[in-house]
Amino acid sequence: MGVIFLDNAATTPLEPRVKEEMIRMMDNFGNPSSTHLSGRGAKVEVEVVRKRIAHAIGAEPGEIFFTSGGTEADNMALFCSVRDLEVQRIITTKIEHHAVGHPVEFMVKRGEVEAAYLAVDAKGDIDLNELESLLKDGPKTLVSLMFANNEIGNLNPVAEISTLCKKYGALFHSDTVQAMGHLPINVREVGYDFLTCSAHKIHGPKGIGFAYVRSGLKIKPLIQGGAQERNLRAGTENTIGICALGKAFAIATEEMAEDQKHVEALKQYVIDGVKAVVPGVKFFGRSAELDRSLYTVLSIAIPNTGNDMLTFTMDMKGINVSGGSACTSGSNQGSHVIRALGEWTSGYQPVRVSFSKFNTKDCAEGFLNALKELYAETPAHV
Numbered sequence: 001m002g003v004i005f006l007d008n009a010a011t012t013p014l015e016p017r018v019k020e021e022m023i024r025m026m027d028n029f030g031n032p033s034s035t036h037l038s039g040r041g042a043k044v045e046v047e048v049v050r051k052r053i054a055h056a057i058g059a060e061p062g063e064i065f066f067t068s069g070g071t072e073a074d075n076m077a078l079f080c081s082v083r084d085l086e087v088q089r090i091i092t093t094k095i096e097h098h099a100v101g102h103p104v105e106f107m108v109k110r111g112e113v114e115a116a117y118l119a120v121d122a123k124g125d126i127d128l129n130e131l132e133s134l135l136k137d138g139p140k141t142l143v144s145l146m147f148a149n150n151e152i153g154n155l156n157p158v159a160e161i162s163t164l165c166k167k168y169g170a171l172f173h174s175d176t177v178q179a180m181g182h183l184p185i186n187v188r189e190v191g192y193d194f195l196t197c198s199a200h201k202i203h204g205p206k207g208i209g210f211a212y213v214r215s216g217l218k219i220k221p222l223i224q225g226g227a228q229e230r231n232l233r234a235g236t237e238n239t240i241g242i243c244a245l246g247k248a249f250a251i252a253t254e255e256m257a258e259d260q261k262h263v264e265a266l267k268q269y270v271i272d273g274v275k276a277v278v279p280g281v282k283f284f285g286r287s288a289e290l291d292r293s294l295y296t297v298l299s300i301a302i303p304n305t306g307n308d309m310l311t312f313t314m315d316m317k318g319i320n321v322s323g324g325s326a327c328t329s330g331s332n333q334g335s336h337v338i339r340a341l342g343e344w345t346s347g348y349q350p351v352r353v354s355f356s357k358f359n360t361k362d363c364a365e366g367f368l369n370a371l372k373e374l375y376a377e378t379p380a381h382v
């Protein structure tokens, strides 16, 4: 067997049907801003995708803005809220993705906004009472809380959060990069102000995504230049990427239920297998609870083995997993998410296994066998 890829929260392999769509669009080279036939042809393609995505999440097409991916969409929501919507405080947590955490820290350092961080408990959960007591007073606020955590899979109670935001007049941004295409999302039912999506998490290409911005929020462009995206995001549209995103999104949405069933079964298989192989194993966050976590993410807490190169050793065995998020691997500071879960985590090493519909039982077996080998090679750890 070749490489077993179990790092799908970092990125996913391209869907063959998405690849076909990209190849098709390569011949449609028109610039959507051109008014001649070639331009109009490309424009139609882009607008069809916008409409389909909007329809799938209960939005209006005019509320969807194509971006270079999740990071840009998150930056747009945060920076524009502070600059254009008089937001003076952001309520968030220390376990958001850096695409949220770093822009917040940046603006706080510049004195542009204040940040209030909700506590997260040892399981990674927030307390809605704390959110409510913060919202009761204070300046104009944006609440930025992700739907599904990319490292520990925890699902935030977005409907309740949205209700509290409405009650106290706060705006609600949710980083839905990991959830979009995996869980049903409807902007009208939950009442979001900003949402984000990245195609490469749902078997599309990298460098394309979108921001949902509720109509009526009068924000100005973050990236300035031409009048693309109804003057909100300058730059000639990534037409191939947009059509690929559209295809990836449509497939993910239409096949969500069967993909979920398949992936959940694999995840449960790995949970059971890991418990049998690793004495004293725990799981970070809610990731081992199928009803409380994103089904694609399992964050294993391996009792310290003395081998601090666990994921590297796995890699040598042909298993691609991650020690945290892709953005933190390579840094020796460990994961900010795991650290935020408290002191107890220092006794454990994180191994994040994240699944996609393309994983099979053989992949799960391969991972478990590699883990078994690792323990057999180093009996002192057991």
Ligand SMILES: Cc1ncc(COP(=O)(O)O)c(C=O)c1O
Pocket: 009, 010, 068, 069, 070, 071, 072, 074, 097, 099, 146, 148, 149, 150, 175, 177, 178, 197, 198, 199, 207, 209
């Ligand atoms: C939760 C979350 N937010 C934002 C991003 C950034 O998305 P992108 O890679 O498209 O910039 C990621 C990607 O890892 C993510 O997992």
